[in-house]
Amino acid sequence: MLLRWRIAAGAAALAAACMAPGLAQAQLGGLVGGILPGGGGSSGSTQAAGVTAVVAGVVTSLANSGTVSDPSQPVGTGQTVASIPGLVSAEALHSAAMTWTDQAASQASLSNLALTVAGTGITADFLGSEAVAGATRTGGSAIEGLTIGGVAVTPTGVANQLISLPGLSVILNEQTQTASGIVVNALRVRTLDGLTDVAVATARAGI
């Protein structure tokens, strides 16, 4: 499935210093639990969203498809431009989710992300994720033109690539297996104090 990592060259004093590629899911501890896509939600749900943010307990979602209730009822939405003031803005947000009798699939994407968490700016030309649950559970992310703190970052392509910054945790291509499916966040940013938690391009598929 989708897994492309075409990033502008240059990379990466920041990346070299901070990346810990291939971090096992189990090591993420509480990060994958809670409100945001990754560990929360019902195990069988199929849904997608452009951005889901929790700031001081307040949940805001952009381009949220909603959850599929029946195979005859695909869901989806889109926003040309959307923002959460002071936190994030993006363009061409899109999310869609659908199920069959034997499979579930979802996709989310956005362009021109500008995200600021705890004073650190994160930008990307494009972020997308896909999830499919059926006989197998697969997912992946596409991250293009990513910068963190103004420095270009090249994703490794490995799931759950952790980038640790002072007071901040960034995960690229976050993938979480659930009892009946998979959740993929192209980008997950969380402050270590737990006050801010942002998931970008979330695809969830469960059956």
Added chain:
Amino acid sequence: MKTLIRILCALPLAFLASQAEAHFVPAPCDFITGGGWVIVDSGAKANFGAHGGCKNGDFWGHVNVLDHSSSPPGHLKSTRITGYLMDPAYPNARDICGEGTVSYNGSNFNVRFRVRMEDNGEPGGLDRFGVHLSNGYKITTRELGPPGATGGGGNIQLHKPNPSTTGPTPAPSEFEMCQGLGTP
């Protein structure tokens, strides 16, 4: 002579008829989803996010396109999906037709649109996107991002058919769905 004239007249009509029938609603209906960007003729990026298919005896979907050739970018947002079509000559492609609003240069106006999305495999560098608006604006269908399999630019997924998601019955014609708007 009259016979010859009839034949000569019938040929282009037959051709047009075959063209009109070239695009139809896939049965059973399937879905296409995708997001990304293409480089338009000006050299600027146009970002898009779109999906389409059938649902509850109607068409379903959403389309957003932003063309950064201008500042602020011109953008199209769909307000209604009126068609979802395939062409056997391009089995990996689907067209989404509909109505939408364009915001450009400080003004807003309504248009009809026809978007083509083409899934040519993973990871998506060979996928294609194009859009045609009723005001004459067109991004001819082209590869996502820089051309080439490693060019990036997003991804388009053509999903398998779902017999429980139904379109209109009987299926409308291409003209009824797209009001004569040609493939981008």
